[in-house]
Amino acid sequence: MDAFLTPPESEALLLSLRISFVAVFGALPFAFAAALLLARTRFAGKTLVDGLIHVPLVLPPVAIGFLLLLAFGTRHGLGAFLLQTFGIRLVFSWTGAALASAVITFPFQVRAIRLSLEGIDPGLGEAAQTLGASWWDRLVNVTLPLALPGIAAGIITAFAASLGEFGAIITFVSNIPGETRTLPLAIYTALQAPGGEAEAMRLSLLSIALALIFMTLAELVQRRARAGA
Amino acid sequence: MSVEISLAHDFPGFTLDVAFALPRAGVTALFGVSGAGKTTIVNAIAGTFRPRRGRVVIAGRTVLDTEAGVFVPAARRRTGYVFQDARLFPHMSVENNLLFGWRRAAEKASAGEIAHVVALLGLAPLLQRRPRALSGGEKSRVALGRALLSSPQILLLDEPLAALDAQRRAEILPYLERLRDEAKMPMLYVSHALDEVARLADDIVVIRQGRAAAQGSVFDILTGLELPALAGAPPLGAVIAATVAAQRDDGLTALAFDGGTILVSRLAAAVGAKVRLRVRAEEIMLALEEPRAISANNVLAALVLAVGGEGDAQADVQLACGNTRLVARITRASAARLGLAPGKAVFAIVKSVTVDAQSGRG
Secondary structure, eight states: OTTTSOHHHHHHHHHHHHHHHHHHHHHHHHHHHHHHHHHHOOOTTHHHHHHHHHHHHHSOHHHHHHHHHHHHOTTSHHHHHHHHHHOOOOTTSHHHHHHHHHHHHHHHHHHHHHHHHHTSOHHHHHHHHHTTOOHHHHIIIIIHHHHHHHHHHHHHHHHHHHHTOOHHHHHHHOOOTTTTOOHHHHHHHHHHSTTOHHHHHHHHHHHHHHHHHHHHHHHHHHHHHHHHO | OOEEEEEEEEETTEEEEEEEEEOSSEEEEEEOOTTSSHHHHHHHHHTSSOOSEEEEEETTEEEEETTTTEEOOGGGSOEEEEOTTOOOOTTSOHHHHHHHHHHHOSSOOOHHHHHHHHHHTTOGGGTTSOGGGSOHHHHHHHHHHHHHTTOOSEEEEESTTTTSOHHHHHHHHHHHHHHHHHOOSEEEEEESOHHHHHHHOSEEEEEETTEEEEEEEHHHHTTOTTHHHHTTOOOOEEEEEEEEEEEOTTSEEEEEETTEEEEEEOOSOOTTOEEEEEEEGGGEEEESSOOOSOSOSEEEEEEEEEEEOTTSSEEEEEEEETTEEEEEEEEHHHHHHHTOOTTOEEEEEEOOOEEEEOOSOO
16 A cells, blocks of 8 residues: 555545544444434424434534534533543544544434335334244344345445545544544645645545445445345 | 133224134134224234223233233234234245244244144245245245244234235145144134135134124024125125045045035045035025926925025025025025025025035034
8 A cells, every 4th residue: 555655645544444434333323223213213303303313414514523622622511521530532533533423424324224224014023023022132133134234325325425524523623643634634734735736636536436435335235235125 | 712802992983892702722713894903803912903992811811901901012922923914024034934933932842843834834845945035825834834833822814815816825725724623722814705714714703893793603604694794795605514424436425414415526535534515605596395307416405594685686595404504595586486484494406515624623
């Protein structure tokens, strides 16, 4: 890899992958729970919850970064509590970047999983019930395996979207080389320096390659899911 | 009585209010037109539907008693439910579908019993397949096996044949007959198809607009003159329990029943074997004197019990032949010409008979 990329460039690539991985898999259980709630239950205020989950899709990422900064800034509130009690500091750290990515890409995961949950015949759950399966048993052995294509599609789209996240990260955790400078931030930094266009171009091509890989993966997963249905 | 059921629930524009019981073994049919509330009753027994008021006792265990606040969840009711649409798990092989309930059963069927169910339903060649690769009839058989292997205390069959064409249906019915004759648990069979009910059921509960409009043995209900009004005018017909009496030299088989003997074309069955006969009301002619020069083999002496079908061109005539009930559909004009009235002696000329297998009970 070093033959093509300078050390700071490969650092940005690996950092991007690590942040996206943690963001997507950290959010996955919550996304599954939210999708289950939206697909299977009816409750007062469901429309509101549905809307809140999808807010990151339409809100400017910079605004989300700013809100996260307000919530997790170490001077007061939740951020101060986390720092003093657990020694966890999210601002200016790569974990904070993962949190920002998770918030932004959460709706992608929920949507994909919810769609596949809604496609499962509710009669199968009833059948499992009459065969002696409890709620957890049905969730693990019927619902989860049948929702797998949707879960996989959600993971892939969220991962791809997370790789491109810029506004929320730079606002919340700044642009620190080796800590929070992901690929998009590295492109931006290159463009700020005189004569950085060549580097920006290389990093952009790298981003395009990554995007293509993930979109092909998503397509393959969906095709397999359709063939299996 | 091994299963007691009483349920009441108000739906918009529809009230369910039924009470009936099932014997320790044998098939009880819930019979009625679509929308009469049959599936709701089955769901309430299985526990996938919770009625406002009700009591369900299965094999001495109260699984629902709204007054005492008892509601055993569906997963612990031990009902074997066979759905109309099979509902096999698409992500599992047939084998894992079959063993889904078995793995979760409190009392597990032995390896021998599993092998027996697999053989009974002809499932051996299907075990490694996925449900997607099965025909409709095969799916029904797997669903039946899956329910049986969960060691249920009652088998609930909700129109298991309704989704199948006539050919597949004919393919499954013999399996259901074998099951009826072997199963040591009560079976509740939901259907709106009279031929299935006549072939399989021992007892019938006629459901009409959420209520049990009539209940009794298959022999009595299907010859009951009130049945057409209760269940959407199904074709009436007698069901007769008979035994193979003799294989005659002339190629006919003599079947003895409580009321006489019926001859049918050679039946591949041993003398003493039990069979179930079905005679549709249209297949019986009536005469006041015994016809001698006639091609029909079966002429039975009978007494008129009742004449129904008021205000119709057709008249249904209920007959007693020994202790067996028959029913004949003739025109109202013929009934008047013959002067048919309760107590009158007639001869019933049976034009054709359908023979179904029945071992054991009957």
